Amino acid sequence: MWVDLIITLVKIFFILGVTVAFFAPILTWVERKQSALMQDRIGANRADILGFTALGLFHIIADALKMFTKEDFIPDGANKVLHTIAPIIALVPALLTFAVVPFGGQYTLFGKEVNLVISDLDVGLLFVFAIASLATYGYVIAGWSSNNNWSLLGSMRTASQMISYEVTMGLTIIGVLMVFGTMKLTEIGAIQEDFLRWGIFLQPLGFFMFFTASIAENKRIPFDAPEAESELVAGYFTEYSGIKFGMFFMAEFIEMVTIGAIMTILFFGAWHIPFLTTATLLSWFDFLGTTGSNLVVMLIHVGVFFAKVVLFIWIQMIVRWTLPRFRYDQIMNLGWKILLPLSLANILVTGLVILALN
Amino acid sequence: MAYYVNRNIKMTWWERSYIPEILKGLLLTSRRFFYNLFGFLPFFLGTEKDRRIFTVYYPEEQVQYPIAYRGRPVLAQNEDGMPACVACGLCEIACPAYCIHIEPAEDSGKQNQYERWPEVFNIDYAICIFCGNCEEACPEEAIFMSDDCEISMLDRKKMLYTKEQLLVPVADLQKRIEFTRNMYAKWNY
Numbered sequence: 178m179w180v181d182l183i184i185t186l187v188k189i190f191f192i193l194g195v196t197v198a199f200f201a202p203i204l205t206w207v208e209r210k211q212s213a214l215m216q217d218r219i220g221a222n223r224a225d226i227l228g229f230t231a232l233g234l235f236h237i238i239a240d241a242l243k244m245f246t247k248e249d250f251i252p253d254g255a256n257k258v259l260h261t262i263a264p265i266i267a268l269v270p271a272l273l274t275f276a277v278v279p280f281g282g283q284y285t286l287f288g289k290e291v292n293l294v295i296s297d298l299d300v301g302l303l304f305v306f307a308i309a310s311l312a313t314y315g316y317v318i319a320g321w322s323s324n325n326n327w328s329l330l331g332s333m334r335t336a337s338q339m340i341s342y343e344v345t346m347g348l349t350i351i352g353v354l355m356v357f358g359t360m361k362l363t364e365i366g367a368i369q370e371d372f373l374r375w376g377i378f379l380q381p382l383g384f385f386m387f388f389t390a391s392i393a394e395n396k397r398i399p400f401d402a403p404e405a406e407s408e409l410v411a412g413y414f415t416e417y418s419g420i421k422f423g424m425f426f427m428a429e430f431i432e433m434v435t436i437g438a439i440m441t442i443l444f445f446g447a448w449h450i451p452f453l454t455t456a457t458l459l460s461w462f463d464f465l466g467t468t469g470s471n472l473v474v475m476l477i478h479v480g481v482f483f484a485k486v487v488l489f490i491w492i493q494m495i496v497r498w499t500l501p502r503f504r505y506d507q508i509m510n511l512g513w514k515i516l517l518p519l520s521l522a523n524i525l526v527t528g529l530v531i532l533a534l535n
Numbered sequence: 536m537a538y539y540v541n542r543n544i545k546m547t548w549w550e551r552s553y554i555p556e557i558l559k560g561l562l563l564t565s566r567r568f569f570y571n572l573f574g575f576l577p578f579f580l581g582t583e584k585d586r587r588i589f590t591v592y593y594p595e596e597q598v599q600y601p602i603a604y605r606g607r608p609v610l611a612q613n614e615d616g617m618p619a620c621v622a623c624g625l626c627e628i629a630c631p632a633y634c635i636h637i638e639p640a641e642d643s644g645k646q647n648q649y650e651r652w653p654e655v656f657n658i659d660y661a662i663c664i665f666c667g668n669c670e671e672a673c674p675e676e677a678i679f680m681s682d683d684c685e686i687s688m689l690d691r692k693k694m695l696y697t698k699e700q701l702l703v704p705v706a707d708l709q710k711r712i713e714f715t716r717n718m719y720a721k722w723n724y
Binding site: 211214215216217218219495496498499500 | 592
């Protein structure tokens with residue numbers, strides 16, 4: 178029992194370490210540098226320690242210092258309690274989603290089965306959506322409690338956009354469920370050991386629609402109407418400063434990682450390498466004994482999984498720095514008039530194909 | 536004549552899906568990304584980078600300014616350590632911003648002795664407008680515009696440069712001397 182507890186704690190610390198301590202700060206740097214390189218600029222590179230700049234990596238530390246030391250400003254007439262808890266409500270769901278996201282398969286370590294997922298829920302996929310929708314409350318409360326017109330407009334746009342795209346997302350997922358026949362994320366991952374059964378081949382349309390909808394959920398550019406700088410100052414977090422602002426920012430970056438992870442699991446073969454089954458990999462490292470070979474394969478799988486996550490994050494970044502913002506009515510049109518019928522058609526076609534194959 | 540923009544362009548179904556155009560845009564930006572990513576590598580490895588990557592990694596990487604560039608004016612210093620200037624005051628008069636201050640000193644002017652030289656020669660770069668009139672007015676090839684433009688500082692008083700700070704060996708200025716000779720020969724001074 179103690180062993181289980183320790184294993185779970187290690188997994189939790191690993192996930193927190195990877196997302197909060199590694200991905201979220203690094204992504205701020207990546208976003209600056211990548212956009213700079215795309216636009217023939219240099220990017221932030223002046224923060225230095227003893228004259229050593231490390232390509233601007235120290236800007237992460239400078240940012241963190243700045244956010245922690247800035248004045249925590251609450252505007253007059255704002256609801257202090259809600260204003261304070263809103264960023265927490267926005268950040269926590271982004272982290273919670275990772276509770277059910279598997280980042281590796283099952284391995285036998287020291288005679289014990291280790292499943293690389295914090296909690297292997299039977300309704301994992303539903304849990305992801307339930308928790309992800311909770312973040313909307315954070316944004317809406319943030320906008321409302323600020324006592325600012327721009328914030329309120331931003332949070333209203335957030336709410337409408339989230340509702341519109343969650344429908345598409347949910348309906349797209351139904352296609353995936355029909356194909357894989359399970360809601361357990363670990364099982365969906367395990368099924369994709371076969372390269373030809375990767376989600377992207379079984380659900381090509383679903384892949385694109387899910388990606389579009391999840392970018393819209395994350396409110397990044399093409400779909401950043403809720404925080405449109407040129408229209409709404411900064412949208413729902415206009416009145417936030419210091420670490421509360423930082424929490425909104427971190428929520429966005431962690432959500433990017435979450436989207437990457439979910440995309441990887443549902444459509445991109447999870448932790449598997451194409452044409453290389455776990456059994457083959459294990460047989461390659463057979464000379465290390467059971468535990469040794471399992472350990473090596475586990476490390477390879479976790480590495481592959483996060484490499485795929487990084488790929489999806491990178492795609493999200495280039496999309497963010499390539500496309501202009503959609504107008505509000507265009508976002509609604511895309512959500513309700515194009516993606517929704519397409520996802521319904523996707524379900525229909527998937528069902529017909531499954532029926533025909535049986 | 537009024538110019539009308541046709542906003543009712545009939546787009547085909549393929550164009551209206553925007554997908555090919557989005558992909559084109561993504562391709563363009565990611566091409567730029569990789570181009571710049573690998574283009575900057577030679578600089579960090581210490582070699583010359585591709586000329587087409589025109590972004591300069593500024594304080595670390597410096598570009599050679601063209602010889603016609605007008606940076607801060609400097610005084611030419613002869614091989615024996617004296618300024619080439621004879622303190623005639625023409626640059627002082629030519630200066631539209633009145634940033635030059637000269638106090639002459641003189642001697643007997645016997646053989647191998649200097650007859651006149653500036654005892655004090657101050658240029659206040661906080662006032663200087665880098666017009667190059669002093670260089671043009673100088674009859675002795677003594678004051679030149681250098682390619683040094685990094686003279687910003689926090690204390691305004693420190694921007695007043697004295698003679699010792701202004702002197703630059705004449706050997707370092709050869710290119711600019713050649714350039715000014717060609718340049719001002721056109722007007723036959």
